[in-house]
Amino acid sequence: MSLKADLTTADLNEIRQTALGTADPLGVAADLGRAAENGGLADPQDAGLALSLAAEIAESRSKLDAAQRYADAAVSAYGDRDDSQSAAARALRARILFRNGRADEANEIVEPLRPLLTQQPDAAAYVTAALVVGGRARDAEKWLTEAVQEVVAERGVTEPADADDAGVLFFLLQQRHRLRHALGLQHDTHDNLAERLETRLANAGAQSAAAPAADLVFWPRAEFDRLVKQTDAYGATWDEHRARLEQELVRQTGAGRTGLAVLPGSVDALTAQAGIGGDPVSSDNRAAYARTLATGAARLPWPPERNGACWCGSGLKYKKCCLPRSRG
Structure with missing residues (x-):
């Protein structure tokens, strides 16, 4: 398939939601790669985003060589940018390296991303996923636990009062809780807090006038x-x-x-x-x-x-x- 010319950020986000449901996801990935390379994006700064999306699509279809090429190109496209998107691209690259049996390279990339668990939560999910794929789920649980403890210490409170106050802490608690469940670990105080917040926020959403x-x-x-x-x-x-x-x-x-x-x-x-x-x-x-x-x-x-x-x-x-x- 061919994508439209001058893809916007909104277009890319829509493609993220729908690409895997198309008849030819790998064709979408190839089109995204060409758009990033040949000026087919409304904002050239979106090249890294387009290539990261192409990498995820190829990875989902077990086309790991193609996924690696796209991920490498995405990191290069971001260059020296220091934001959640560029960090997510690096973590994605590490995850695909793990899948390709290149653990040493993957670990060199993922270790410096550890501080992002509290600084850039949008990228934190990618960091955690990379560790899990690399057989380091216990490390991921440890990183998340320490990140939760850091956020709690900075706030000076153990339990947010509402959804707006939950923020990064809720995101980290949720990731940690799901990972610990997958590992078969017994609930601790942080798991209990994660469940209370999930229930509270769900109830608040159900009762909201919006x-x-x-x-x-x-x-x-x-x-x-x-x-x-x-x-x-x-x-x-x-x-x-x-x-x-x-x-x-x-x-x-x-x-x-x-x-x-x-x-x-x-x-x-x-x-x-x-x-x-x-x-x-x-x-x-x-x-x-x-x-x-x-x-x-x-x-x-x-x-x-x-x-x-x-x-x-x-x-x-x-x-x-x-x-x-x-x-x-």
Whole structure:
């Protein structure tokens, strides 16, 4: 397949959510590589992001040589940048090196990333994943434990009061809790805190006057066909799923909300959210994934123009596709 010219950051984030559900994911990866190399990006600074995405797609299809090339190129594209995206690219490169049996090189990359567990939590998940793939899950648990202790010491409190206060601490606790569960370790005080915060934040989201993000997760057709084999929580059919979304968007508009958008989902990302040994379609994981999507840039603004393309990607005009579903 061929991607459109001048890909934006939003385009890349959307591709991240949908690429694995396409007929030719590796073709998407190749197109991303060409776009980064040949000026096919609206912002040349997104070259590292495009190449990292290509690497993840190739890795997911066990094309490790291609994944390594893309990951190496992504790190080179970021150069001296010192942000979460460049750090994530380095951790991704280490993870693929581990998969390719090049553990010494991988360890040289991942060790200096240890401080990022508290400094750049967006990259921390990649650091943890690299360690797990490299057979260093116990080290990952130790790193996360020490990171949690560092954050608690800096705050001077052991338990955040609300979602806004949870921040980095909740993210670290959640990663650590899932990893310890996969390792079969007994709960400790930090695991108990992770569960209390998850419950508290889930309840707060359910009680909020603002619509829960879970109600706005959209599964493109290919992704829905995969997901419905595991759960019908989003609808028994794709038509039912789209109707639910359209009706919820209309309801929220009637409640005075503006700037609405649907949040494209990916089965692979939902599975990754659950962590090793987790249940991807549990209500807790689905809610956590929805919250993750709600904070990202990948979203489809709603509503489109009546004569514009429908938000669901069917190729039909909105007035002929999902608009009538609001009356269901």
